[in-house]
Amino acid sequence: MNPEGSPATHPPSTSIRDATHDVIRFYPEVRSVHFERASEMAPGLTLYLKRRADFDEALAANRPDFLSGTLREIIRRVLVSRPRVLEVPEPLWFRYWPHTMILLIALRLASGSRRREISVVTYAIENSTPDRLPRRLATLPPALWRTISRILARGHLRHVDRIAFGTSGARQALITTAGLGALQDDHLQTRIIEALPTRCACTSPSEERTDSVVFVTSLEQRKGLDTLLEAWPAVVAARPTAMLHIAGSGPLEGATATASATYPSIVFHGLVGRETVHSLYRHARVSVLPSRPSGRWREQVGLPIVEGISHGTSIVTTAETGLARWLTQHGQHVLTELTPRALATAIIEALAVPAPRYALPLADGRILADGWLIGRAPGVFTPPKDGVAVL
Structure with missing residues (x-):
């Protein structure tokens, strides 16, 4: 994928040895949205190493299907359970390549010639190519x-x-990284399932939207927050009723608090729970994510984009996101060059038009991908019907 916010370690609340499952998912880092999606996915056990900064503790309460532990504990759980399907991090998440390979090699050694009894699958959204080097390299x-x-x-x-x-x-x-031939191996099946959301159940066509813009993600330069703060005075000059709501935590918290104290049109909420996040999107006209590349990092999809779409907001972002083509086709603002002036102009234009009516799938793209990855085994998972809903 690899996925906003700074990870934080957290001790397991339940023993990682407690249960066996037909499906095990190894997520090195978990965030609140993983808990929300899990209720729609095939039943399974999610094993993780760390929690992201945007983690909502309330969602994790009484969730024995999510267990944290060390890599050794995770490997032991997989080997003991011998699930039918094991989901692992994607190939280009190099930060966790050693963890993934140790797990996969241990699985292969334990299984021997019977390895194919366990199907190994992965979900990929990483779109950074090898011409971008990691900062430490x-x-x-x-x-x-x-x-x-x-x-x-x-x-x-x-x-x-x-x-x-x-x-x-x-x-x-x-393909650019591994070569086309690596994806054409006879044992490997691949499919593109666009990472589009469904309409969020909390929204309503009659919902009253204020003249507001939301920025809900980690507060750092790679997310374009510095450019957004610089662009905002021009937005208010052209649209005096505009309000900017910022929620999250990160290195630019100080700058954000200062901007909020300076401009009455900027409201800084800090790190908030999921109920507040949904409320911010539900009442906003525009979701903005002006991300820029940083070292090897590139915006993969962008949760603020997905959640903005699911709540019916207009989107202002950059061409870094993997959904850039889809957004452009749906009349949203995708900047090829990030400057304060270009960003302000895009936000002003987005505030001036009615809320978009997106043609969205009836099932979340990540949920559909999960159904395909696990094989939609009878008695384990009943997939949602394919279709399109207009938001």
């Missing part, structure tokens, strides 16, 4: 990093049976 020759990343990606793919891509950009990024 910035001194490496680009050609050397391309070689290393190809070796790592191909080594990962040898263990995988199915890949669901959340965007076409994610598939192209993996």
